[in-house]
Amino acid sequence: MYKLLTTYLPKGLANITIALWYFFLIMVNLYCAIAFNQGTFQYVGW
Amino acid sequence: MKLLIEVILFAIPMIVLAWTLPKKYVLISQIAITGLFIAYQSPLSFVILSTITFGNYYLLHKAVLPKSIKIAISLGILVLLIVSAKILFTIHDNWIIPLGMSYYIFRNIHYTVESYNGRILDESLLFYLAYNFFLPVLIIGPINRYPEFVRDWQRRRVNNEYFSLGLQRMLYGVSKIMIIGNYLLSTKFPSIIANLDESHLWLKAYLETVTVVLNAYFQFAGYSDIAIGISLLLGFRVMENFNFPFLASNMQEFWSKYHMSLTAFCRDYIYTPIASYFRKPMLGVVVTMIIIALWHEITLPFLIWGSLQAFGIYLAFLFKNSPTSLVSKNLGRVFVFNYFCLSCVIIDYPDLGKALEVYKILFLIN
Numbered sequence: 001m002y003k004l005l006t007t008y009l010p011k012g013l014a015n016i017t018i019a020l021w022y023f024f025l026i027m028v029n030l031y032c033a034i035a036f037n038q039g040t041f042q043y044v045g046w
Numbered sequence: 047m048k049l050l051i052e053v054i055l056f057a058i059p060m061i062v063l064a065w066t067l068p069k070k071y072v073l074i075s076q077i078a079i080t081g082l083f084i085a086y087q088s089p090l091s092f093v094i095l096s097t098i099t100f101g102n103y104y105l106l107h108k109a110v111l112p113k114s115i116k117i118a119i120s121l122g123i124l125v126l127l128i129v130s131a132k133i134l135f136t137i138h139d140n141w142i143i144p145l146g147m148s149y150y151i152f153r154n155i156h157y158t159v160e161s162y163n164g165r166i167l168d169e170s171l172l173f174y175l176a177y178n179f180f181l182p183v184l185i186i187g188p189i190n191r192y193p194e195f196v197r198d199w200q201r202r203r204v205n206n207e208y209f210s211l212g213l214q215r216m217l218y219g220v221s222k223i224m225i226i227g228n229y230l231l232s233t234k235f236p237s238i239i240a241n242l243d244e245s246h247l248w249l250k251a252y253l254e255t256v257t258v259v260l261n262a263y264f265q266f267a268g269y270s271d272i273a274i275g276i277s278l279l280l281g282f283r284v285m286e287n288f289n290f291p292f293l294a295s296n297m298q299e300f301w302s303k304y305h306m307s308l309t310a311f312c313r314d315y316i317y318t319p320i321a322s323y324f325r326k327p328m329l330g331v332v333v334t335m336i337i338i339a340l341w342h343e344i345t346l347p348f349l350i351w352g353s354l355q356a357f358g359i360y361l362a363f364l365f366k367n368s369p370t371s372l373v374s375k376n377l378g379r380v381f382v383f384n385y386f387c388l389s390c391v392i393i394d395y396p397d398l399g400k401a402l403e404v405y406k407i408l409f410l411i412n
Contacts, residue, residue, distance in 0.1 A: 001214075022214075022217060025217055025218075025221050026217065028221070028224075028225055029217075029220050029221055029224045029225060032224040032225050032228060032229040033224055
């Protein structure tokens with residue numbers, strides 16, 4: 001993804017974009033983990 | 047909280063120690079932390095897995111027996127263990143299978159066969175323990191290979207690209223599990239499907255089927271991403287487990303992209319010997335897919351599921367010489383997705399009767 005971004009954007013802007021994207025993902029993950037209390041992995045036991 | 051978070055919590059000290067301790071203590075620290083993790087989760091699992099590890103190592107490298115006898119005993123015990131465990135845990139629903147045992151046995155079978163083939167160049171107990179007690183892949187794979195493990199250890203050095211890629215893979219893995227698996231496919235979509243009007247019976251059954259399969263895929267692919275990510279942070283490059291399987295245009299291609307470490311294991315140790323000995327590739331496919339199915343659970347629905355996968359691959363064999371175009375490729379993708387989802391109905395429900403009812407709705411049989 002970083003390589004794709006740096007192809008079309010200046011390096012600084014690509015860095016900021018990817019940092020924002022990771023921040024967004026982390027926040028949504030935290031929200032899902034807290035809001036649904038499902039911080040689990042459902043397929044264990046093989 | 048829960049297994050996923052605990053794996054990550056145990057991995058953190060492992061990663062810190064991996065890059066701060068002198069190199070000769072790193073593998074020992076990894077073994078110790080993984081041992082602690084297993085003992086913390088289930089002391090019985092720790093005892094069972096340790097016994098298998100030491101027993102197999104002693105048998106292969108210390109016992110005074112002809113090589114072929116040692117290999118036969120080792121493989122016999124390992125196969126017997128996995129089969130008896132699967133049968134016992136299928137009969138007794140309340141029993142909990144030792145943590146990661148299926149993958150553990152597969153790694154040991156791989157080690158034994160490679161040992162017979164003379165491809166195990168480093169036979170030290172330390173590497174063998176580190177390979178067996180490697181936290182990221184312990185619970186649910188990928189089934190990593192011993193020669194690659196040793197090679198990665200020998201080439202291991204601080205690598206910024208590995209760190210960056212590892213963290214990214216972990217984040218994407220957690221997102222697949224938390225956002226797509228746990229939120230969208232386990233919470234949001236089921237409630238939308240449940241609110242559909244009763245007159246949309248077919249649509250409800252179809253969406254439920256697709257949701258269950260996609261949830262399993264994203265959970266599994268997500269955990270594989272996390273395992274690969276943690277391994278990269280430790281300096282090991284573990285093999286991939288999924289490569290966009292639902293973009294495959296036939297079932298043969300699908301099974302080369304879905305749970306790749308298991309299919310690669312089965313290709314090397316089950317399919318190739320059978321297909322080359324009997325000179326019948328389809329026989330190899332049928333036996334392999336049935337073994338993969340029964341490896342999940344030794345039950346009739348899984349046996350049927352495995353046969354359906356083999357039939358799907360047979361169809362791919364039949365049409366392999368037909369001309370391909372963009373349209374046929376995309377039609378193939380639609381077929382693969384639906385064939386796999388529909389074949390999974392039989393294992394999604396606890397009894398065959400319920401699965402048959404769903405099939406009747408899906409195929410519009412009154």
